[in-house]
Amino acid sequence: MTMPVSRPTSLRLHFAIVGCGLGGLAAAYCLGRAGHSVSVFEQAPSIEDVGAGIQVSPNLSRLLIRWGLGEELRQVSVEPQSRTLRRYETGHRVGWTKRGENMNRDYGSPYYQLHRADLLDMLFKIASPYMALYLNSRVVSVDPALGELTLQSRRKFRAHVILGADGVNSLIREVIVGHPDKPIPTGDAAYRAIIPTSEMCKDPDLKPFVDHPEATAWIGPGRHIVGYCIRDRRECNLVMLHPDRGAARTEAYDVPGNVQRMRADFVGWEPRVQKLLALVSHTLIWPLFDREPLDTWVHPSGRVALLGDACHPMLPYVAQGSAMAIEDAAVLGVLFSRVTSRQQVLPLLRAYQNLRYPRTTATQLAARANQKIFHLSDGPGSSDSP
Numbered sequence: 362m363t364m365p366v367s368r369p370t371s372l373r374l375h376f377a378i379v380g381c382g383l384g385g386l387a388a389a390y391c392l393g394r395a396g397h398s399v400s401v402f403e404q405a406p407s408i409e410d411v412g413a414g415i416q417v418s419p420n421l422s423r424l425l426i427r428w429g430l431g432e433e434l435r436q437v438s439v440e441p442q443s444r445t446l447r448r449y450e451t452g453h454r455v456g457w458t459k460r461g462e463n464m465n466r467d468y469g470s471p472y473y474q475l476h477r478a479d480l481l482d483m484l485f486k487i488a489s490p491y492m493a494l495y496l497n498s499r500v501v502s503v504d505p506a507l508g509e510l511t512l513q514s515r516r517k518f519r520a521h522v523i524l525g526a527d528g529v530n531s532l533i534r535e536v537i538v539g540h541p542d543k544p545i546p547t548g549d550a551a552y553r554a555i556i557p558t559s560e561m562c563k564d565p566d567l568k569p570f571v572d573h574p575e576a577t578a579w580i581g582p583g584r585h586i587v588g589y590c591i592r593d594r595r596e597c598n599l600v601m602l603h604p605d606r607g608a609a610r611t612e613a614y615d616v617p618g619n620v621q622r623m624r625a626d627f628v629g630w631e632p633r634v635q636k637l638l639a640l641v642s643h644t645l646i647w648p649l650f651d652r653e654p655l656d657t658w659v660h661p662s663g664r665v666a667l668l669g670d671a672c673h674p675m676l677p678y679v680a681q682g683s684a685m686a687i688e689d690a691a692v693l694g695v696l697f698s699r700v701t702s703r704q705q706v707l708p709l710l711r712a713y714q715n716l717r718y719p720r721t722t723a724t725q726l727a728a729r730a731n732q733k734i735f736h737l738s739d740g741p742g743s744s745d746s747p
């Protein structure tokens with residue numbers, strides 16, 4: 362006779378997540394669905410993302426589809442058929458990668474381009490039932506021994522685990538490393554703009570970029586431009602990477618850039634680039650900050666840990682920052698789905714770091730390498746490229 366196996370009862374923990382960006386929302390969803398109670402503290406007065414596009418590679422779309430967002434994702438996205446690299450001053454094609462059905466074939470999930478706000482909305486919708494959200498709630502300090510955070514309003518909250526999903530300028534990271542730890546300016550900044558494709562379609566030189574959904578990158582010495590359509594090809598997202606030259610002094614993402622200066626940064630680039638930039642009426646400027654890979658994401662008390670840009674900020678040169686933050690959340694959700702005692706919390710958090718660290722570090726370093734590759738100076742004979 363076999364005895365029935367009695368399963369230990371799952372323990373319901375309370376997680377306090379600092380930051381309601383893409384990583385924080387994904388963590389709220391994954392931990393809430395794993396049966397835990399979740400409070401999210403966000404310094405901003407509302408949850409909204411800046412006007413910019415985002416590339417969702419198969420490693421991320423796979424998760425979103427698994428979370429029931431496949432149809433919605435398909436509706437708000439453009440699925441690029443390819444990616445083309447072009448030489449900056451002639452526009453000649455210097456590289457080409459097939460995407461479209463190859464992504465499904467090789468990686469088991471589609472590649473998408475969409476608006477960041479649409480992705481944030483989707484995650485907000487699925488996370489909402491699981492979280493208590495506190496807006497206008499800037500966290501100003503954390504006591505790692507007590508698992509207690511203090512807001513700017515001086516209100517205090519306690520949790521079993523505080524998760525720092527507070528981005529590249531993370532305050533919670535300083536709690537983990539034990540000293541002030543500021544991000545390092547890379548010397549590059551990104552202009553970001555969205556233009557209506559109805560304007561592009563009036564110009565026979567630009568219309569093919571709308572008709573044929575692909576991501577295009579023009580690469581040149583010290584700078585590059587990425588353009589792709591989003592929102593059923595009604596909008597085109599442009600990202601213009603360039604040397605910062607002190608124009609971008611803050612670490613915020615919503616600082617208006619100077620359109621004239623932006624155009625001046627790309628004088629001499631091929632005529633289609635000039636036409637695209639002429640359609641930009643306003644732009645945001647995002648300074649790019651970096652950090653060395655951090656080898657401790659978890660406080661020894663087991664009460665504080667990091668995820669997303671807070672522990673592994675990604676330069677945008679491999680379009681993987683959000684994907685890595687959301688993957689972190691997925692791994693945490695799985696690991697904490699069967700916790701039965703408080704003693705398991707620290708080993709589980711350490712397992713989370715061990716599982717994620719090699720992948721996020723490799724991706725961070727790949728992004729850094731791409732910064733150099735994309736921005737190489739011209740070599741001998743480069744202007745003779747076909």
Ligand code: FAD
Pocket residue numbers: 379380381382383384385402403404405414415416417498499500501526527528529530531532551600647649668669670671675676677680681682683684685686
């Ligand atoms: P964030 O999105 O930065 O969110 C942090 C949140 O914490 C914010 O809401 C902030 O207000 C809040 N916060 C901060 N401090 C506090 C505090 N003390 N108290 C309370 N709240 C606080 N990634 C991709 O996957 N694909 C792309 O195509 C892509 N393109 C990019 C293009 C550019 C130009 C850049 C700069 C980045 C790009 N990324 C891309 C990277 C991606 O944007 C980030 O890696 C991602 O947003 C990180 O998510 P996060 O949740 O960790 O942090």
